[in-house]
Amino acid sequence: MDVFITSKADFDSSIQRMIQQNEIYGVKRKTPSFAFDRLVAAEELCLDYDITVLPPTKYLLPPTESLIKFKLAPEPSIRSSAEAQPCILIGIHPDDLHAIKLLDAVFTGSLTDVNYLARRRATTIVGVDCVNPWPYSFAASMGTAIPPRIFDLWLTDLGDEYLVEVGSARGEDLRKRYLKTRRAREVDLRQRNKVRQDWLKKYQLSLDMPPQEIPKVLDEAWHSPLWEELGQKCLACGSCTMVCPTCICFDVRDGIELNLKEGERYRRWDSCMFDGFAKVASGENFRPTGTARLRHRLYRKGKYMLERYGELGCVGCGRCVHACLVDIASPVAAYNRLAKEAR
Amino acid sequence: MAVGTELGSSLFLPKLAELLKVEPLSEKEKLFQLRLKDGSRLNHKPGQFVEVSVLGIGEAPISISSSPTRDDSFELVVRMVGNLTGALHRLQPGDTVGIRGPFGNGFPVSELLKRDLLFVAGGIGLCPLRSMIQHAIDKREQFGRIILLYGCRQPAEQLFRGELGEWRQRPDIEILESVDRCPVDVAWEGSVGVITTLFPQVSIDPGKTTALVVGPPVMYRFVVAECLKQGIAKERILLSLERRMKCGMGFCGHCQINNRYVCQDGPVFSYAELSRLGEAEL
Structure with missing residues (x-):
């Protein structure tokens, strides 16, 4: 396991450098709640949050998303509009990462949704353990308060430091480029296990069965x-x-430009x-x-x-x-x- | 997740198809004959469906009503009920539509070999069944009896009247027809009453018979009961279901019945399977 330690002060300056060179979405305080949003300054990032209003899946399956673009004249033609800009999602909680694991299974299983796959591949995931579960969560009893191993980097708040676990080559690249780290020692890992156990006890709701x-x-x-x-x-x-x-x-709809010659087919969240x-x-x-x-x-x-x-x-x-x-x-x-x- | 693989082409991307023929079948239904513009065949199985686009208006799932045994074109019958189908009805031969698919499982043709086929069609339900009826006619020696029970609300709503006339002429197809009601000034030689009134008029060998049933949801419960009464096994009663199939790929969620997606696992299900699904309400 590739596990490292970075100080919180170093981490903040790493984030600032990341922001300058990447498109980063992270958790920001939106009083009285929290939300994933584009980061412009490191101090906006809030990693000890309880829950975001919307889950980070909004970046993989946006509320509305173009599927195809078409031209009606002079000759009808259609092309796919599956494309994605590379971005970093920072601050994903374990339960939300479990949800992304399910989305991966749905959209990249026997049939591939290329719109989803394009966004998923372009997205680097930096997750964080949930320090302050909110009163409505029952993730601990669902077995989803510990992250599945589909992250690029994973952070655990150890007080003055973050423990950083590398989950992929892309995560290792990110660590090398931006983070100032030292190798974690046995004592750090024991500390992670301890704080994780403490946080699991904070969940107020629980399922009465496995x-x-x-x-x-x-x-x-x-x-x-x-x-x-x-x-x-x-x-x-x-x-x-x-x-x-x-x-x-999702629902699928067509929109057409005012020139009545071109338009797009898009999907939007349905219920x-x-x-x-x-x-x-x-x-x-x-x-x-x-x-x-x-x-x-x-x-x-x-x-x-x-x-x-x-x-x-x-x-x-x-x-x-x-x-x-x-x-x-x-x-x-x-x-x-x-x-x-x-x- | 398939991280390393190519993105591949989008399953939302329709192929362009040209309308070769547009022909009114009744007051509300039109037959469309189409061919894919890239020269490829649709390669469908009887009982499958396609998603038809009128670009700028939208897309709708429409069952394929012709057999793949015919030629490189295919036929769809569309009832005018909304925006998309209204736009389709305004199109002319030479116009272009988008086609995705074929989707769904279709009828299990290999399981139907040597079987007696009891087609039960209610109204527009004849359209998806026609793909299998044509297939069975074109490979007539591979199947046992072909029996068609066809019920409509009134004589004017009968579809494919010319083709029905040809089928009636054939000694190797048995056809029984009913209408719910018949205006006094209309000649009608079939039965009057709901489609189940036709069952007592036909004698079947239940062990050799597979029923293929397509019609409005209200019809299914009564037709299934008749089939069971005739002694046809639950596994040999096949129904094709209509649902709101938006994507055709099991993603969008609209067509779900319990844990099944009609667009992928159906639209053809056996009654044995549907009877285990609470939401099928059969």
Whole structure:
């Protein structure tokens, strides 16, 4: 394992140099919340944050994204608009990185979404352990509070220093070019393990079962009264899905320039919680009720994604728990309740 | 993640296709014959679909209604129900559309060899079935009986009337037709009633028969019940489902039924499989 130590003072000046030479998106304070945004100065970067309003997946699957560009005249022609600028994402939390692992499985599996792949390849990931989990998160009990090994660099706050783990050749290149480091010693690694254990204890919500058991609970829960109970309160606002790091559903639309000669096809975030999501042109709506839509969302998170892509569709970040206006979106509350019903 | 591989071409990139023929089939449906402009064949299987673009308006999933056994063109039937299909209906021969696909699994042709094929078509459901019917006609010796039960709301809504006439002339195809209602001044030799009224009129060997059913969602429950009553096994009742398939690749989420994507895993499913999916409501 390539693990290093850098002092926080050195790290700040490294970030300043990085900003001058790269496009960097990092976590900034946006009182009262935090958000990923373009960094222009090192002091903007905030690595001891609790949660960002939107997950960093917005850089891999943007809210709107051009898919193809076309010309109608003189002759019709079409080209792909998949392209991406190299950038560095700094400050990703472990649960959000687990979400990116799922997105990788979806978009670069048996079929490749080249728009996603172009952005993913152009993105260098510098993650950080979560020092201050917010009260809505249950990542520790989902097993997602420790990062999967798909980062380029990983930081752990050890007080006056960061422990820096290198996860890829690209990460090693970044370290060599910008960071002033010394090799980590055994004592540093022990310290990392210790602080990680301390932080895991700070999570206030927790799943009452191992996360792999969620599909088994759901297998018995199709007819639970819970769905109707929650579904009839649902406003179909889509807030839970807009803030979710694993929500990837999109709509596809065409836009045309005022000259009526050229335009583009783009995708934009959509939500399975919207009432028209499963409606077809003939007028038939295959998921017409809040009850059906809410059940679908929680099955997709807790079962379907795992069956199809090998990763759970919920990473326990808790954004939906907080975003829901009528307090019905919490996966952990639903899964715990269903497990209790099953017993 | 496939980090080292080439980016490859975008699956969102349509191929350009020329409209060779546009022909009204009924008040709301038109038949479009197309050929890809790059000279390639569509290479589809019966029962698959394509995403059709009118650039600047959008894209919609449309089932392919011709058999790949015919020629290098292919046919689509489009009912005018919205913006995109409205724009398609305004196009003329010589105009260009975008085509992505073919998508989906299609009918399991190899599993249908030597089988008696019971086609059950409700209204526009005849269009995707026609790709398989034509295939079976073109390779007639590979299949057992060909039986078509075709139900529409009224006689004027029957599609492919010319082709139906040819099929009726053939001794090796059995056709039974129904309409929900028939205006008094219209000649009609078929049955009057919903499509299930045709089942008692046909005698099938359930062990040799595979049912291929396409129609509006409301029809499926009743037709499946009839097929089961006739003794056809759950695995031998095949249904093609309509869903909102935006991307065709299992990414966009719109067509999901439980853990299945209709655009990738379907649109053709056996009743055995659908009966295990709560959201299929069958």
